[in-house]
Amino acid sequence: MEGSGLTERERRALAEIEDLMRDDDVLERQLRTMRLDPEPDPRPGPADLLRRPRALLLALLAIVCLGLLIAATVTTLLAVVCAFVVTWLVTLVVAVRLPGTARRRRRR
Structure with missing residues (x-):
């Protein structure tokens, strides 16, 4: 295919837009200093999870739950079983x- 395929009017409009963009110092600086960062891993690691309060709460609850499960099987007291449940x-x-909540946080 020969040429750009644009009409003369479209080429003039495109040239005007390019001139306006060249005159924009802020845009030019942003484009000059822009870096392509690799996309972050969508699955957070254990250290990332522990930085979040809800994840830390979940870890603590799991530890308490495990301790209560062991205590409930050893003692068979109704109060310990109810606390475990x-x-x-x-x-x-x-x-x-x-x-x-992690998905909602990532969307923002």
């Missing part, structure tokens, strides 16, 4: 809500 349910709720 409540802690386990809270842990599940926090765990289910955690990925949604």
Whole structure:
């Protein structure tokens, strides 16, 4: 295909736009200093998760839940079993809500 395929009017309009862009110092500086950063990994690592309060809460709840599970199996006291069940349910709720908040945060 020969030529640019643009009409004379379109070429003039394009040249005017390019001239205006060349005169914009802020745009020129931004384009000159722009770097292409690699896209961040969408899956956060364990250290990234622990920086977030909800993820830290989930980790602590999981540890408490495990401790209560061990105590409930050893002692078989109703109060310890009930404490384990409540802690386990809270842990599940926090765990289910955690990925949604991470996605919403990434969108912003």
